Amino acid sequence: xxxxxxxxxxxxxxxxxxxxxxxxxxxxxxxxxxxxxxxxxxxxxxxxxxxxxxxxxxxxxxxxxxxxxxxxxxxxxxxxxxxxxxxxxxxxxxxxxxxxxxxxxxxxxxxxxxxxxxxxxxxxxxxxxxxxxxxxxxxxxxxxxxxxxxxxxxxxxxxxx
Numbered sequence: 001x002x003x004x005x006x007x008x009x010x011x012x013x014x015x016x017x018x019x020x021x022x023x024x025x026x027x028x029x030x031x032x033x034x035x036x037x038x039x040x041x042x043x044x045x046x047x048x049x050x051x052x053x054x055x056x057x058x059x060x061x062x063x064x065x066x067x068x069x070x071x072x073x074x075x076x077x078x079x080x081x082x083x084x085x086x087x088x089x090x091x092x093x094x095x096x097x098x099x100x101x102x103x104x105x106x107x108x109x110x111x112x113x114x115x116x117x118x119x120x121x122x123x124x125x126x127x128x129x130x131x132x133x134x135x136x137x138x139x140x141x142x143x144x145x146x147x148x149x150x151x152x153x154x155x156x157x158x159x160x161x
Contacts, residue, residue, distance in 0.1 A: 028060065028061040029058060029059060029060045029061065030058070030059045030160050030161065031056070031057070031058050031059075031160070031161045032056070032057045032058075032059070032135055032158040032159060032160045032161065033054075033055070033056055033158060033159055034053075034054070034055040034056070034057060034073075034135065034137075034156045034157065034158035034159075035052075035053070035054055035055075035156060035157055035158070036052070036053040036054075036055070036073075036137075036154050036155055036156030036157070037050050037051065037052055037053065037154060037155060037156075038050070038051045038053055038075070038139075038141075038152050038153060038154025038155075039051065039152070039153060039154070040151070040152060041140075041151045041152065041153040042149065042150045042151050049077065049078075051075050051076065051077055051085075051152075051154075052075070052076050052077075052078075052079060053073045053074070053075045053076075053154060053156065054073070054074050055071055055072060055073035055074070055156065055158075056071065056072055057069055057070070057071040057072075057158070058070050058071075059093075059130075059160075062092075065094055065095055065096065066092065066093065066094060066095065067092075067093050067095055067100070068090065068091075068092055068093075069090065069091045069092075069093055069102070069104070070088075070089070070090045071087075071088070071089055071090070071091065072086065072087065072088045072089075073085075073086070073087040073089075073106075074086055074087075075087065082112050082113065083110060083111070083112030083113070084110075084111055084112065085108055085109070085110055085111075086108075086109045086110075086111055087106040087107070087108055087109070087141075088106065088107055088109070089104055089105055089106030089107065089124055090104050090105065091103065091104030091124060091126060092104055093126070095130070098129055098130055098131060099127075099128070099129055099130075100126075100127070100128055100129075100130055100137075101126070101127045101128075102125070102126055103123065103124065103125050103126075104123075104124050105121045105122065105123060105124060106121070106122050106124050106141060107119065107121055107122075108120075108122060120143075120144060120145075121144060122141055122142065122143060122144055123141070123142050123144055123147075124139060124140070124141045124142075125139060125140045125142075126138065126139035126140075127139075130160070132160070133159055133160050134157070134158070134159065134160070135156075135157065135158035135159075135160055136155075136156075136157055136158075137155065137156050137157075137158070138153075138154070138155050139153070139154050139155075139156070140152070140153050140154075141153075141154075
């Protein structure tokens with residue numbers, strides 16, 4: 001549990017510091033709340049069960065065409081909160097005319113019943129559209145050791161502040 005809290009504290013501090021610095025400048029950062037659904041798309045599996053995801057994200061502009069997006073998702077199975085998957089991560093996105101595509105990493109952390117277990121860093125790829133207040137995204141989370149063998153695929157809709 002100490003490891004989980006440490007990871008959340010460090011990633012939250014980094015994201016918060018970068019977000020605060022970007023906000024002090026011109027409108028170089030945006031904040032969003034996202035709601036999504038994902039499923040397992042590994043070899044030999046089917047779209048059997050859906051997981052629900054609630055996330056927060058900061059988009060920090062890095063020049064005209066790039067943004068750095070620290071994020072945290074909380075994922076549940078059928079809205080049961082006995083165990084949840086917490087996925088803090090960071091993604092570098094290329095943006096053009098409202099559309100974006102990027103790649104980054106997440107650190108899966110299973111939390112439940114006073115216990116926690118940290119997984120391995122996992123690559124995350126995303127594509128989507130970002131309007132004035134709306135974000136639509138599709139993403140793929142895969143295993144770093146067996147690329148594209150064990151996958152989670154999802155979609156999300158978000159509201160930008």
